[in-house]
Amino acid sequence: MGAKIRILICKPGLDGHDRGAKVVASTLRDAGFEVIYTGLRQSPEMIVRDAIQEDVDAIGLSVHSGAHLTIFRRVTELLAKEGVHHVLVTGGGIIPDQDLPKLVEMGVGRLFRPGTKSEEYIAYLRDEVDRRRREREAAEV
Amino acid sequence: MKLLADFLAGGVPALARAITLVENGTERGREILEAIHSRTGRAWRIGVTGPPGAGKSTLVAALTEAAAGAGRSVGIVAVDPSSPFTGGALLGDRIRMHEAATHPGVFIRSMASRGELGGLAPTTQEVADLLDAAGKDPVILETVGAGQAEVEVAQAADTTLVVLSPESGDAVQTMKAGIMEIADIYVLNKADREGAPRLAIEIESMLDARPGEHAWRPPVLQTVANEGRGVPELLDAIDRHRAFLEGSGRLGERRRRRLVRRIVALVNAAITERLLSDRVRVERMVELVQKGEKSPRKAAGEILTELGS
Amino acid sequence: MSASDPRKRWEEEFAKSRLRDDPERFITVSGEEVPAIRGPEDVPIDHDRDLGYPGQFPFTRGIHPTLYRGKLWTMRQFAGFGTARDTNARYKYLLANGQTGLSVAFDLPTLMGYDSDATFAEGEVGKCGVAVASLDDMMVLFDGIPMGEVSTSMTINGPAAVLWAFYIAAAQARGVPSTALRGTVQNDILKEYIAQKEFIFPPHPSMRIITDMMAFGAAEVPQWNTISISGYHIREAGSTAVQELAFTLADGFAYVEAGIAAGMDVDTFAPRLSHFFNSHLDFFEEIAKYRAARRIWAKRMRDKYGAKSPRSWVLRFHTQTAGCSLTEQQPENNIVRTAFQAMAAVLGGTQSLHTNSMDETLALPSEKAVKIALRTQQVLAHETGVPYVMDPLGGSWYVEWLTNRMEEEAEKYFRKIDELGGVIRGIEEGFFQREIARSAYEYQKALEKEERVVVGVNRFKEADEKLEIPLLYIDESAEVEQRKRLAALRARRGDVGGVLSAIRAAARGSANLMVPLIAAAKAGATLGEIVTALKDVFGEYREPAEF
Structure with missing residues (x-):
């Protein structure tokens, strides 16, 4: 395995239910990730700024409020605008099936629902980040 | 290197990326540090x-x-x-x-x-x-x-x-x-x-x-x-x-001491790294010390001489 | 004790026996080891001193001599989505189906004190509840509903004073005087800092707003509960049952102390404090929690705070079944979970109850799901016989042992909180947040190791599960409509600068805030405008996040 995986975990929007985000952050820390936790009420602009400054491999957003389409759209658009293409945007929460195609179209990665085993999202993050890092390094050299 | 050019042009993503490369101890990180040292x-x-x-x-x-x-x-x-x-x-x-x-x-x-x-x-x-x-x-x-x-x-x-x-x-x-x-x-x-x-x-x-x-x-x-x-x-x-x-006039003195500590720490780290990558040499010396043929201090001195050559 | 001692004999036989081989551990939902049995020797209690018959101090067995024979619990389903018009229709449906009280769920912008057309509200209007940004919206929400007869609970905290002002003003516009209004504003800001995180102002000014509401309620809206001291959200955030119990009561005592410090006689406001607990899956642990809560509250109110009126001693509470216990997998199973939880609440003597709908981990509840949830309560009330007898588990060695232990553990937390310098200091230092986050993480780890079984999630899974229940889907139309309504309101009303200045002046001084808030509501000032005026004086709170 290469260098430490860095991931930004936060709660976008107005919702304050941070149990899931905190449990995931602790789980990832214990799996050896470096987790940058930025807490509640993060706007898409803040999320993208922090992701760039922290040079993270992935952004994990926890959304339970029903505002997922608005939030993921803004985050992916802002990343594209900043020319950031290697960062995986993923997350979890309450997200109805009927919205999944729209999220895929925006370039959002897999989204995990309550009840997902941690090994599942940990494996996904490792594989996906590994792939994206190789692409990024190839592009940089 | 494009990254360096972006860094020098004031790009925030380039700064963030350069930090990662330095933090990870990569060769590219070291190159960037060399290139920017005069600006620090x-x-x-x-x-x-x-x-x-x-x-x-x-x-x-x-x-x-x-x-x-x-x-x-x-x-x-x-x-x-x-x-x-x-x-x-x-x-x-x-x-x-x-x-x-x-x-x-x-x-x-x-x-x-x-x-x-x-x-x-x-x-x-x-x-x-x-x-x-x-x-x-x-x-x-x-x-x-x-x-x-x-x-x-x-x-x-x-x-x-x-x-x-x-x-x-x-x-x-x-x-x-x-x-x-x-x-x-x-x-x-x-x-x-x-x-x-x-x-x-x-x-x-x-x-x-x-x-x-x-x-x-x-x-x-x-x-x-x-x-x-x-x-x-x-x-x-x-x-x-x-x-x-x-x-x-204490600023110069303070910064100089800081550099001394920093360089010594880097030398230490480099030596440790080389030692760990050449365990055979250490093991051989340990054996001699255990047999009573050398003191630990003498063994260390010889290893240092060998590393230096 | 001799070898012929029956308890000893049983212990020896138990120790020799083979137990089933399974990673599942015998622990409560809170992670406590469950003893295989309890007997009379484990429970040194004096019935009249420690339990009391219903209606008698310390009220362990219940607060009223007749309990459910006198009055069934209030069946109160929490509901709200979309615009005020959408939710008004749902209320009428619930009342038509036999529900006996209303409970308003507001959307996130409202909960955080933003108007529906604020930048922060984008994508969130009407999603988790109903959008209410002005007196106009409140009028629509209660259109055709007899505000003088129905009791209304409003889950609102940060801007509770403003929404209460809208409600009072709406009732007055209908000719219903404040003295006739019955209901509750949740208004428990301490648990927002601790668990749910929907706070606006810093703790000290928030406490001042609350004591203003307590004083105003005592004088002008005497049948209104001005705080519902809530453990529900603490539990949902991942706490154990003991933490829920201890932190909730500690918050309650902090409000009592604030009221006393503001110069009020404890017996004028304490009877209007109510509580709100979670009902999770560990059946006996929950029942013990409610019984311990009543006993602790009664003792402290009488002995520590010097309350003279028995109405100040009794802990009345609403219960909601545990949302966090529901699973997205095989959602129909949630009906069963909810039924058990509802039964625990009733065996624990709750005064009102919300039963969750099976689809709540997937979306806001659909009409069908919410009806089944209500019917669950009706079956419990009228078919099971459970509420015919009072405190049927009183005297159960296990339940009494658990009740005692809950009380002891809660007392340990009270001492710890005192050492920290009180609840607000504990919040600022992240003590509660840290305790809860740790419990939540432990719970998750037990789940992953299958020490704890959740049907359909880590055992009895179905490979190709298909969702077979219809879901309520909320689109962006509420946001569009709310923007139009607010634009029209702003064009129609007169200048609100004066009423907002009056709010700032009251906030700076010591006059009761409710008076200028009601005036501002009547003048057509919006929620966002009023909250901004208050922020000008009180500032905003930023939390120290803890793990």
Whole structure:
């Protein structure tokens, strides 16, 4: 395995239910990730700024409020605008099936629902980040 | 290298990327450090340390807001410990820096201590060099004053703040002399709480009891960082300390000592790394020592000679 | 004890026996080891001193001599989505189906004190509840509903005073005087800092707003509960049952102390404090929690705070079944979970109850799901016989042992909180947040190791599960409509600068805030405008996140 995986975990929007985000952050820390936790009420602009400054491999957003389409759209658009293409945007929460195609179209990665085993999202993050890092390094050299 | 060009052009993603490459100890990171070295030395480096819960992040945020409000482009490195068991880390300093982060020019980087071979202090210094070369001034290095490595980070600054709160009263009593002695300025945060005046007196009497002559007596400032109280006075004190160092010619001496420590640490790290990558040589020597043919000191000396050749 | 001692004999036989081989551990939902049995020797209690008959101090067995024979619990389903018009229709449906009280769920912008057309509200209007940004919206929400007869609970905290002002003003516009209004505003800001995180102002000004509401309620809206001291959200955030109990009661005592410090006689406001607990899956642990809560509250109110009126001693509470216990997998199973939880609440003597709908981990509840949830309560009330007898588990050695232990553990937390310097200091230092985050993480780890079984999630899974229940889907139309309504309101009303200045002046001084808030509501000032005026004086709170 290469260098430490860095991931930004936060709660976008107005919702304050941070149990899931905190449990995931602790789980990832214990799996050896470096987790940058930025807490509640993060706007898409803040999320993208922090992701760039922290040079993270992935952004994990926890959304339970029903505002997922608005939030993921803004985050992916802002990343594209900043020319950031290697960062995986993923997350979890309450997200109805009927919205999944729209999220895929925006370039959002897999989204995990309550009840997902941690090994599942940990494996996904490792594989996906590994792939994206190789692409990024190839592009940089 | 395109990354270097972007860095020199002031690109934020390039700065962030360069930090990662340096932190990971990569060859490209070293190349960038070489290329930018001539641009370093302009930023005032402020070290901030103290026991957990003293309000360091909130204080750094308040300092940053004040400095950024005065038009300065602030760089922050906030170091938190990595888990010794899993190597992972939970870095939460940004939570208290949301408002500070919105000022243009402010750049915040969270760093895990990682416990890697190179040592925390040298790596943090290199990250500070990058921020310095990118035009950040001041550059603030924040660590939890929990272990020697963390204290060294804060010490490797032009001005070192030791942040305490009334609740850290007990900590002060039992605290290793190390952390109390590195302060250029003491910040007594959460000063609106019970116990603050008493702790201030304790620190002052500790300063009175210092043996020997001192040209600089560290001031003991009181702040309520989450309300911004006492922060302008703290900025003034930092400026006064800077004027003192510059005016007395001590700045050059201080920076020189810092470089000595830094280079020695790098040499140490390089030797350790080479030793670990050549265990056969060490094992052979251990055998001779066990058989009684050499003393440990002689064995070490011979290894050093061999490494040097 | 001799070898012929029956307890000893049983212990020896138990120790020799083979137990089933399974990673599942015998622990409560809170992670406490469950003893295989309890007997009389484990429970030193004096019935009259420690339990009391219903209606008698310390009220362990219940607060009223007749309990459910006198009055069934209030069946109160929490509901709200979309615009006020959408939710008004749902209320009428619930009342038509036999529901006996209303409970308003507001959307996130409202909960956080933003108007529906604010930048922060984008994508969130009407999603988790109903959008209410002005008196106009409140009028629509209660259109055709007899405000003088129905009791209304409003889950609102940060801007509770403003929404209460809208409600009072709406009732007055209908000719219903404040003295006739019955209901509750949740208004428990301490648990927001601790668990749910929907706070606006810093703790100290928030406490001042609350004491203003307590004083105003005592004088002008005497049948209104001005705070519902809530453990529900603390539990949902991942706490254990003991933490829920201890932190909730500690918050309650902090409000009592604030009221006393503001110069009020404890017996004028304490009877209007109500509580709100979670009902999770560990059946007996929950029942013990409610019984312990009543006993602790009664003792402290009488002995520590000097309350003279028995109405100040009794802990009345609403219960909601545990949302966090529901699973997205095989959602129909949630009906069963909810039924058990509802039964625990009733055996624990709750005064009102919300039963969750099976689809709540997937979306806001559909009409069908919410009806089944209500019917669950009706079956419990009328078919099971459970409410015919009072405190049927009183005297159960296990339940009494658990009740005692809950009380002891809660007392340990009270001491810890005192050492920290009180609830607000504990919040500022992240004590509660840290305790809860740790419990939540432990719970998750037990789940992953299968020490804890959740049907359909880590055992009895179905490979190709298909969702077979219809879901309520909320689109962006509420946001569009709310923007139009607000634009029209702003064009129609007169100048609100004066009423907003009056709010700032009251906030700076010590006059009761409710008076200028009601005036501002009547003048057409919006929620966002009023909250901004208050923020000008009180500032905003930022939390120290803890793990």
